[in-house]
Amino acid sequence: MKTFIRSLAVGVLFLLMGMSASQAAVVDTTLVSQWGFVDSFTGGTGTWKLTTNALGDTANAGGAAPSSWAAVRGAFYSPLTGNTSANGAVVVSGKVTFVGEGPDGWSVLRYGLFKMDSAGTLLHPGTDTAKWSGEAYHYSSGYELSPQSGTSMVGNGLYWGGINNGATQGLMINGGWFSTYSSVEMGIGSMIQQMPARANMTAGTYDFAISVHPQTNGTKLVTFYLVKEGTPTPYWYGGSAIDTSSLAATFNSVGFAVNNNTTNGQMTNMILTDVHDSLGPDITIPKAPWQAFYVDQWGKFVRNAGWHFQVDPDTIIGNAGIAGSAVPTGNWATIRGGFTIPVTATPESAIVVTGQITFVGSGPVTWSALRYGLFRTDTAGTVQYALTDSASWGSVKYPGTDSAIFTPGKENSFGYMFTPQSGTTYAGNIPS
Numbered sequence: 150m151k152t153f154i155r156s157l158a159v160g161v162l163f164l165l166m167g168m169s170a171s172q173a174a175v176v177d178t179t180l181v182s183q184w185g186f187v188d189s190f191t192g193g194t195g196t197w198k199l200t201t202n203a204l205g206d207t208a209n210a211g212g213a214a215p216s217s218w219a220a221v222r223g224a225f226y227s228p229l230t231g232n233t234s235a236n237g238a239v240v241v242s243g244k245v246t247f248v249g250e251g252p253d254g255w256s257v258l259r260y261g262l263f264k265m266d267s268a269g270t271l272l273h274p275g276t277d278t279a280k281w282s283g284e285a286y287h288y289s290s291g292y293e294l295s296p297q298s299g300t301s302m303v304g305n306g307l308y309w310g311g312i313n314n315g316a317t318q319g320l321m322i323n324g325g326w327f328s329t330y331s332s333v334e335m336g337i338g339s340m341i342q343q344m345p346a347r348a349n350m351t352a353g354t355y356d357f358a359i360s361v362h363p364q365t366n367g368t369k370l371v372t373f374y375l376v377k378e379g380t381p382t383p384y385w386y387g388g389s390a391i392d393t394s395s396l397a398a399t400f401n402s403v404g405f406a407v408n409n410n411t412t413n414g415q416m417t418n419m420i421l422t423d424v425h426d427s428l429g430p431d432i433t434i435p436k437a438p439w440q441a442f443y444v445d446q447w448g449k450f451v452r453n454a455g456w457h458f459q460v461d462p463d464t465i466i467g468n469a470g471i472a473g474s475a476v477p478t479g480n481w482a483t484i485r486g487g488f489t490i491p492v493t494a495t496p497e498s499a500i501v502v503t504g505q506i507t508f509v510g511s512g513p514v515t516w517s518a519l520r521y522g523l524f525r526t527d528t529a530g531t532v533q534y535a536l537t538d539s540a541s542w543g544s545v546k547y548p549g550t551d552s553a554i555f556t557p558g559k560e561n562s563f564g565y566m567f568t569p570q571s572g573t574t575y576a577g578n579i580p581s
Contacts, residue, residue, distance in 0.1 A: 176226075180205045181243070181403060181424040183224040185271045186280035190220035190406065198277035208420040209407075214249070219419070220327060220406035222268060222285045225426050231363045231398035238362035238370075238431050239400050243424030244354055245375075247407075249417040251350040254410035255301040258350070259327040262359045263291030265402045289326035289404075290396055292359065294318045296375055296386040297343055298350040303446060306531050309336035312546050315531030317341045317386070318373065322396055327406040337371065338390030340531055342489040346442035348384045352416075353377055355384070360432040363398045364391075374434045387434040400426075437490065443467030444504075446487035448532040448540040451557050454480040458540040467504070476511070485529060485542055516574040524564030530556075 182205025197209045197219045209219050231239045241262050252258035269283025295307060295317055306315030307329050316336030324334055355377045362370045374387030403426070407419055447469035449458050454477030461468035471484045494500045502523055513519035530543040533555060542558040568580055 178226040179425040179427045181223040181225060181241070181426060183271050183274070184221055184279065184421070185274070185285070186278075187220040187222050187285040187404065187406070188281070190218045190286065199279050200277060201275060201279070204422075205424070206420070206422045208418055214411060214414045214416045215407065215409050218327070218406055218408045220286070220404065221419075221421070222265065222281055223403045223405075223421065223424055224268070224271070225401045228264070228399055228401040229426060229428060231361055231369070231428070233363050233365050236429050238360040238372075238429060239398060239426070240358065240360045240429045240432060241400075241403050241424065241426045242356075242358035242432070243403075244356055244422045245405060246354040246420040246422070247350075247352050247416055247418070248420065249352060250411050250413055250415040251298070251352045252407055252416070253298045253301075253349050253351065253412050255305065256295045256307060257298070257408055257410050258406075259293055259295045260357075260403070260405040261291055261293040261326065262361060262400050263289045263326050263402045263404055264397070264400050265289045265326070265404075268402065285402075285404075286325050286327070288323055289402075290320075290322045290324075291326065291400060291402075292318065292320050292337075292361065292371055292373075292392075293326060293329070294359070294373055294375070295329075296350065297340070298348075300347050300445065302340060303532065303535060305535070306340055307336065308548060310334035311548070312336070312544060315340040315544075318371075318388075318390065320392060320394060320396055322394070326404050335394070337392055338388060341386060341388045344382075344385040344437040344490060345440040346489045347445075350377075350384055353379070353383070356435075358432045360429075361392075361398050361400070362431050368393050369396070369398055370431065372431050372434065374432070376435050382435075382438040385435070385437045387437065389434070442489050444486040444488060446489075446532050446535075448485060448535070448542045450483045450485035450529065450542045451560050452481045452483050453541075454478070454482040456482040457538040458484070460536050460538065460540070464536070470507075472509075485526070487529065487532070487542075491525070512571065514571045514574075516578065517568045517580050518571065520566055520568045522564055522566040524562040524566075526558075526560070526562040528559035528561045530558035 184201055184207035196213055201207045229239045231237050265285055267283045267288040268281045268285035272282050273279045309319040309329050316338050317340050318338055319336040321334045355375050357375045359373045369392040371392055372389040377384035443466045445466045456471045456473035459470035459472045471482050492500050533543055533545050534540050544556050546554045
């Protein structure tokens with residue numbers, strides 16, 4: 150009996166030793182597990198603390214909302230460089246949870262995929278004051294995303310490098326990774342409207358992913374999404390854009406930052422979990438939840454013939470107009486209503502647009518006086534000076550200064566135009 154017990158003990162000892170050695174040898178190099186605060190961005194007053202666990206999960210935790218910015222950097226095990234092969238995209242994915250309140254104000258959340266060359270080393274790892282020793286904010290290159298909540302960016306989009314093109318995503322080269330005014334900043338793509346229409350970013354858990362894939366023509370395909378968990382989907386943001394800049398597709402970090410611009414000032418935690426980086430195929434954007442919506446982005450478009458934009462006195466979403474003191478003679482007076490997101494018809498579902506139009510003083514009684522339709526216009530820009538009589542589609546350079554320059558959008562469009570006849574104006578003179 151003693152011999153049996155001794156042998157059993159030896160066997161158990163070797164089994165445990167074998168498990169320990171095996172576990173020690175396995176390192177998940179795709180897990181983003183090195184987390185620290187960025188420079189002095191720890192919640193403004195320093196009230197936020199950092200906690201991590203053995204899985205590399207992290208939480209910015211505090212008893213109150215940050216008084217300015219709170220930002221963390223997660224470093225990769227080693228830098229990743231994308232290539233043009235089918236599995237050559239740099240991919241990062243994970244979950245982010247907001248506690249108390251979501252980033253529901255103007256540009257409260259800014260995050261992305263970056264190369265940070267001057268971040269230094271991680272000080273005080275595993276403690277609630279872990280932070281990067283160097284410049285983990287400046288001298289960054291990569292892609293910054295700032296999804297809209299509600300209608301906070303309609304008419305008040307982001308200014309990338311001093312130009313308001315309204316895009317909800319942009320790039321920087323050697324700049325501050327959650328700034329939009331840093332060195333070589335530019336928006337990419339357009340303002341992506343979330344779904345369902347005007348959905349708010351409330352407290353809860355969101356799945357996120359970003360992929361950057363170099364193309365054979367020298368550009369880079371940037372694909373991204375941020376989708377709140379729930380059934381039906383409560384919040385969806387996603388899209389892709391082509392980057393034609395010289396930015397190299399090498400990255401070593403993810404960054405997440407939130408500020409104090411929430412509606413109620415009740416966000417107490419931002420928790421990042423299961424964040425991984427790898428090389429692989431482009432990510433697949435989850436299908437956006439569909440919900441019918443009123444057209445809420447209205448402005449004059451390129452030509453106005455002296456007419457001004459007319460704000461609905463009750464600010465009812467879906468209502469807008471243009472008006473003037475005289476008939477638009479010798480030119481066109483035009484108005485454009487932009488959709489919340491691009492809508493694509495399918496064999497099963499048609500695109501349906503309905504509404505009412507009212508003419509005051511006189512109707513469009515002359516030859517082809519009214520032209521309207523359904524279009525795709527990629528060069529319109531965004532609505533500037535929204536909800537004023539100057540509301541117009543385009544962009545503004547040097548906004549808020551004496552040097553501000555408005556540039557109207559371009560009319561390059563694809564779609565269907567209608568121009569009904571009034572009386573017999575087309576008799577012998579049909580539009581061609």
